[in-house]
Amino acid sequence: MEPLLVLTNVPDVAVADKLAHALIESRAAACVNVLAACRSIYRWRGAVETADEIPMLIKTTAASWPQVEAIVRAHHPYEVPELVAVPMTHGLPAYLAWLAKETEKHD
Structure with missing residues (x-):
């Protein structure tokens, strides 16, 4: 078994909750942490963007990665x-x- 910590950011708590439930209910992940909001600053299509996002930590395995x-x-x-x-x-x-x-x- 190869355990993985998967990172993603979503735009709001509603999306985070929906995604977390889908991952857990399908057994694709054992646990999902929905963290407090953060500010992301990044370059997208040539412009510097700023967005408030919700970070997520997904605990899973390499075998479950495709799912x-x-x-x-x-x-x-x-x-x-x-x-x-x-x-x-x-x-x-x-x-x-x-x-x-x-x-x-x-x-």
């Missing part, structure tokens, strides 16, 4: 959403076992 990507694309309103995964190289064994169990596919 996470598909769900984020389906629920994310941005043309090009931020969606990056960072491998979890260390973690409390009991937590990582729970993460693996919660992302198992049940037919």
